[in-house]
Amino acid sequence: MSLNQLTLSLQFARFDGAADHRAVLSRSKVTRWIRHALAVDAEITVRIVGSEEGQRLNREFRHKDYATNVLTFDYQQEPTVLADLVLCAPVVEREAKEQNKSLEEHYAHLLVHGTLHAQGWDHETSAEDADEMEAYETDIMQELGFEDPYAAG
Template sequence: MALNQLSLSLQFGKFPEAALHRAALSRHSVARWIRHALQSDAEITVRIVGAEEGQTLNRDYRGKDYATNVLTFDYTQEPVVTADLVLCAPVVEREAREQGKTLQAHYAHLLVHGALHAQGYDHETGEEDAQEMEALEIDILGGLGYANPY
């Protein structure tokens, strides 16, 4: 299977335990996970942030005053997907622990999830859309060797 091209910028904010998250997120792995979710070429920036930056972005852009696991800022979908994916490390770490997943497996899921959002998929627009997006995530992650995240 030929994968689409990806121009990737991987950034880490300054926060406690950044080294742990940097170790779980090799550039190669992040690119692999995202490329498997792409239906066209893309230019994506992935930024791993601490709780304060995550909460500020979620509050300023979504009106929700708490840190969330992943925020997708999609700018264009054609001919090249252009987006920023912002993942809040403390939230991702907590969720992975609560769900009994490795940190790497949860990051893989959230990056696939964010990449699908960047391409127009949305699980918050209705049950049918949510089921379609979840089915894609399960299929993509299975192909990457990860268990059903749900």
């Protein structure tokens, strides 16, 4: 299988426990996970943040006053995807524990999920779109050697 090219900027904000998240998110893993979700070449910045920054960004850009797991800022979809993915580490960690998943597995899923959003996929438009996106995410995650991210854990 031929994968599309990715120019990746991987950034870590300063927050409690950042070293644990940095240890899980090597550049090679993040690159591999994102490339499996790309339909075209991309330039993507991935930023791992703490709760405060995650909440501020969600409030400013989505008008929701809480930290969420992943925010996707897509600037261009063709001919090259240009996007920023912001993942809130404490939320990702909490969700992984709640779902009985490893931190690595949950990060992989959220990076795939955010990458699909950057390419125009949307699960909030209809139940049919949500089902289609979830099925595609599941296929990608299984290609990467992970379980179905939507299966009960």
